[in-house]
Amino acid sequence: MNPYEAPSLTEFPTLDRRDFLRLTSFVGGGLVLGSFLKISGTAHAAEIAKTAPSGDFTPNAYVRLGLDGSITLICPRPDSGQGVKTSLPMILAEDLEVSWQSVTVQMADLNAVYGSQTAGGSTSTPTFYLLLRQLGTTARVMLIDAAAQTWGVPAAECFAEAASVHHKASKKSLPYRDLVAKAATLPVPDAKQAVLKDPKDFKLLGQRIGGVDNQKIVTGQNLFGLDFKLPGLVYAVFEKCPVFGGKVVSANLDRIKTLPGVKDAFIIDGTKDLRGLMPGVAILADSTWAAFSARRQLKVTWDEGAFANDSWDGFTKQAQDLAAKGTGNVVRKDGDVDAAFASAAKVVESAYSYPFISHANLEPQNCTASVTADRAEIWAPTQNPGAGADIVAKVLNIPKENITVHILRAGGGFGRRLSADFVIEAAAIAQKAGVPVKLVWSREDDLRHDHFRPGGFHFLKGSVDAAGKISGFRNHSVFFAGGLGADEFPSRFIPNHLGLSSVLPNNVPMGPWRAPGSCVFSFVYQSFIDELAHAAGRDPVEIRLELLGDKGMVPGTGERGTPYNAARMKAVVKLVAEKAGWGKKLPRGQGMGIAFHFSHRGYIAQVAEVTVSKSGDLKVDRVVCVSDVGSQIVNLSGAENQVEGSIVDGLSAAWRQELNIERGRIVESNLAEYQLIRMPDAPKKIECHFLKSDNPPTGLGEPVLPPLAPAVANAIFAATGKRIRQLPFAKTDLSWS
Amino acid sequence: MAKFTLQVNGQARTADVAPETPLLWVLRDNLDLVGTKFGCGVGQCRACTVHIGGQPVQACMTPVSSIGRKAVTTIEGLSANGTHPLQKAWCELDVAQCGYCQAGQLMTAAALLAENAKPSDEDIDNAMAGNICRCGTYLRIRAGIHRAAELTATGIATKKETAQ
Numbered sequence: 030m031n032p033y034e035a036p037s038l039t040e041f042p043t044l045d046r047r048d049f050l051r052l053t054s055f056v057g058g059g060l061v062l063g064s065f066l067k068i069s070g071t072a073h074a075a076e077i078a079k080t081a082p083s084g085d086f087t088p089n090a091y092v093r094l095g096l097d098g099s100i101t102l103i104c105p106r107p108d109s110g111q112g113v114k115t116s117l118p119m120i121l122a123e124d125l126e127v128s129w130q131s132v133t134v135q136m137a138d139l140n141a142v143y144g145s146q147t148a149g150g151s152t153s154t155p156t157f158y159l160l161l162r163q164l165g166t167t168a169r170v171m172l173i174d175a176a177a178q179t180w181g182v183p184a185a186e187c188f189a190e191a192a193s194v195h196h197k198a199s200k201k202s203l204p205y206r207d208l209v210a211k212a213a214t215l216p217v218p219d220a221k222q223a224v225l226k227d228p229k230d231f232k233l234l235g236q237r238i239g240g241v242d243n244q245k246i247v248t249g250q251n252l253f254g255l256d257f258k259l260p261g262l263v264y265a266v267f268e269k270c271p272v273f274g275g276k277v278v279s280a281n282l283d284r285i286k287t288l289p290g291v292k293d294a295f296i297i298d299g300t301k302d303l304r305g306l307m308p309g310v311a312i313l314a315d316s317t318w319a320a321f322s323a324r325r326q327l328k329v330t331w332d333e334g335a336f337a338n339d340s341w342d343g344f345t346k347q348a349q350d351l352a353a354k355g356t357g358n359v360v361r362k363d364g365d366v367d368a369a370f371a372s373a374a375k376v377v378e379s380a381y382s383y384p385f386i387s388h389a390n391l392e393p394q395n396c397t398a399s400v401t402a403d404r405a406e407i408w409a410p411t412q413n414p415g416a417g418a419d420i421v422a423k424v425l426n427i428p429k430e431n432i433t434v435h436i437l438r439a440g441g442g443f444g445r446r447l448s449a450d451f452v453i454e455a456a457a458i459a460q461k462a463g464v465p466v467k468l469v470w471s472r473e474d475d476l477r478h479d480h481f482r483p484g485g486f487h488f489l490k491g492s493v494d495a496a497g498k499i500s501g502f503r504n505h506s507v508f509f510a511g512g513l514g515a516d517e518f519p520s521r522f523i524p525n526h527l528g529l530s531s532v533l534p535n536n537v538p539m540g541p542w543r544a545p546g547s548c549v550f551s552f553v554y555q556s557f558i559d560e561l562a563h564a565a566g567r568d569p570v571e572i573r574l575e576l577l578g579d580k581g582m583v584p585g586t587g588e589r590g591t592p593y594n595a596a597r598m599k600a601v602v603k604l605v606a607e608k609a610g611w612g613k614k615l616p617r618g619q620g621m622g623i624a625f626h627f628s629h630r631g632y633i634a635q636v637a638e639v640t641v642s643k644s645g646d647l648k649v650d651r652v653v654c655v656s657d658v659g660s661q662i663v664n665l666s667g668a669e670n671q672v673e674g675s676i677v678d679g680l681s682a683a684w685r686q687e688l689n690i691e692r693g694r695i696v697e698s699n700l701a702e703y704q705l706i707r708m709p710d711a712p713k714k715i716e717c718h719f720l721k722s723d724n725p726p727t728g729l730g731e732p733v734l735p736p737l738a739p740a741v742a743n744a745i746f747a748a749t750g751k752r753i754r755q756l757p758f759a760k761t762d763l764s765w766s
Numbered sequence: 767m768a769k770f771t772l773q774v775n776g777q778a779r780t781a782d783v784a785p786e787t788p789l790l791w792v793l794r795d796n797l798d799l800v801g802t803k804f805g806c807g808v809g810q811c812r813a814c815t816v817h818i819g820g821q822p823v824q825a826c827m828t829p830v831s832s833i834g835r836k837a838v839t840t841i842e843g844l845s846a847n848g849t850h851p852l853q854k855a856w857c858e859l860d861v862a863q864c865g866y867c868q869a870g871q872l873m874t875a876a877a878l879l880a881e882n883a884k885p886s887d888e889d890i891d892n893a894m895a896g897n898i899c900r901c902g903t904y905l906r907i908r909a910g911i912h913r914a915a916e917l918t919a920t921g922i923a924t925k926k927e928t929a930q
Binding site: 109110111112237238239240242243244246247248249250251252253255256258264289290316317318319321322389390391392393438439440441442443469471472666667670671673674675676677678681699700701705706707708709711712714715 | 798813863864868869891896901
């Protein structure tokens with residue numbers, strides 16, 4: 030997986046037959062097929078009905094009404110804190126006309142009927158919003174039909190409310206439970222033809238609804254991946270080479286096997302897939318602590334491979350050399366930047382950089398697996414159950430149909446659990462051991478063997494003309510993987526623009542980190558735009574509105590390009606400036622900064638207000654955020670929580686997080702050196718506004734994070750005159766006099 | 767290996783483990799009390815916070831042999847039915863995102879409220895500074911502690927109520 034790319038949106042609800050064929054040939058089949066069947070007909074209902082108690086009404090794979098009156102709504106995608114286990118069933122409940130208190134939510138296992146079950150890319154809301162509305166409506170229509178037939182009246186004279194169907198004229202009512210048996214015999218209508226109710230009649234959507242697992246969370250019940258147990262379970266730890274890609278030469282296994290509680294110890298040869306099953310040594314014991322303790326006695330001789338001399342300092346030097354040469358892959362060329370610079374009133378040159386960082390999920394990676402030669406059952410706190418099944422099938426040569434994946438609640442995702450390395454490790458160890466295994470990573474494993482948010486370097490040159498307009502922009506990006514996108518803002522908005530991209534050779538495992546790419550690009554470009562604004566003597570909000578211009582919808586470049594709705598962005602920028610009281614006079618040491626970013630279909634603008642003491646201590650006093658994520662917020666409490674969390678996470682990542690690489694390995698080992706934000710440093714106040722626009726509802730797990738770092742960095746500049754060009758902020762001395 | 771009898775949530779519980787085994791793993795692996803969480807193993811994140819003799823401690827750094835007959839309270843024993851004012855406030859304000867750290871947050875907050883019935887923002891920040899929330903729910907945690915203090919002060923939560 031490209032660490033700069035989140036999983037893409039698969040818009041099942043609008044597929045027609047031709048789209049379906051094109052898409053299946055593109056992504057390779059099975060999973061999409063299931064979802065296509067689900068939309069178009071009844072095959073999926075038959076599939077799901079097989080597992081339901083007989084007589085239940087299962088109009089689709091997401092809704093089950095029992096003869097006993099039970100209402101079960103099934104969540105297709107994993108919940109790692111982004112709240113889909115609450116928000117997706119809410120959509121069903123709204124159109125099914127049942128009270129939220131009356132429903133039970135169940136997490137699906139991996140099953141082809143649900144299409145992609147990957148919780149990434151902020152895709153759950155845009156993928157499922159319309160589909161679940163249609164399926165909830167279809168189920169309701171069938172229950173109404175069942176009642177109408179029972180009473181011998183036209184269905185049009187009946188309506189559903191509070192899990193009952195009512196006939197207006199006769200004032201008759203029947204609860205759903207009495208209609209289940211009849212409804213189950215009716216043909217399932219085409220969901221696409223469902224007539225949806227008017228959003229103004231919503232009772233549930235847009236309300237603040239608490240998470241469905243809250244009670245279990247606050248009482249400490251068995252819920253997360255690490256909490257799961259099986260009879261006969263053995264606990265495993267897995268030691269990999271600290272240098273990425275290193276292999277095991279030998280280990281003192283005989284000694285390890287004699288230690289208290291140890292059941293077995295062996296070498297896993299692994300594969301060459303840096304993000305798959307890496308080589309290592311497994312220790313199995315009768316408790317987690319026995320395994321952890323034995324591991325302290327483990328001595329491994331490693332073949333560290335060809336990358337054992339890599340270092341962050343070395344990478345930095347290489348990037349600077351590349352920039353000095355000015356050679357790179359040309360990914361964008363508009364107008365003539367050199368001419369723009371030659372005729373400019375002001376030219377600004379700056380180098381920006383950011384380090385590798387970890388996802389640092391508070392629940393370390395773990396997985397429970399029971400595996401034989403040709404069968405696997407997996408219990409995983411994962412964002413991507415399909416990837417788990419795929420890699421187990423491929424590496425252990427087990428037929429896909431013999432693999433079951435149960436999705437457990439994950440203690441944080443942020444993209445880390447899109448990878449399935451911990452799944453294949455658990456499965457490979459369990460297969461070799463011949464007993465069910467719970468693999469537990471230590472925090473040190475988690476920090477050192479993350480699939481890291483890539484570091485990067487940007488060498489920028491920009492100009493403003495005599496009228497104070499931004500006239501030229503040259504961007505040489507030096508990455509560790511992937512490349513600069515042709516459409517990365519401010520691309521398409523500056524007439525003279527040259528985008529160059531280079532990649533440094535390396536062997537670091539990388540993966541998507543919350544708002545991949547955007548989470549750092551926004552810092553670089555929104556900070557640099559601020560530099561240009563100040564060079565031109567312009568107001569940072571005004572110059573941004575001018576840059577966005579009056580173009581409205583700006584098309585993407587090429588087939589995979591992303592259109593940019595500049596009008597939506599201008600609207601959030603204007604509103605955030607108004608809500609924040611932009612332009613008010615602040616004493617030295619205090620400042621306001623603005624930034625905006627478009628990612629994951631969301632248009633977000635933020636203003637940060639900071640205080641920096643003379644000795645350089647930073648306090649973020651207030652963050653005002655305006656988000657345009659479409660026409661409807663599903664769960665207002667969950668949405669606000671994502672906004673608040675993204676802002677705190679954005680600040681945490683930008684302020685102190687960095688992983689250094691020396692001798693081919695990560696230097697930091699635990700949370701004393703790798704510093705996450707704590708309560709006293711969180712913004713004192715976060716103001717969350719949603720600007721509703723006439724667009725389909727989209728996701729909120731990621732798009733709010735990117736503008737936070739540049740909004741704070743720009744505020745720090747306003748307060749102190751110190752420009753931060755390197756993450757984390759803590760590397761820059763912010764003292765002033 | 768040695769037998770240790772601990773007083774956990776008002777019950778005598780016995781585990782046969784190595785004396786240096788941290789309480790965290792005895793709770794989770796031996797006593798099936800999985801509400802206390804493993805986050806770092808070195809006392810940096812405090813997801814493993816429990817009360818020993820009423821004081822908040824990091825279970826990941828507490829050898830089982832050091833506890834003796836002191837009362838151990840875990841998240842499972844914070845209240846009978848999830849009715850501690852903090853638990854009610856956490857649900858009312860929908861504090862959690864992933865929820866993994868919240869048992870530790872609640873145990874630290876409970877110790878704070880036991881000593882300081884009406885803490886200020888600053889009191890809360892100081893008391894809670896050791897507990898990491900990776901999802902960043904700090905503002906709701908702070909609001910939740912204020913709300914629990916209010917529930918206690920008005921007596922709403924002191925009456926016996928069943929869990930929601």
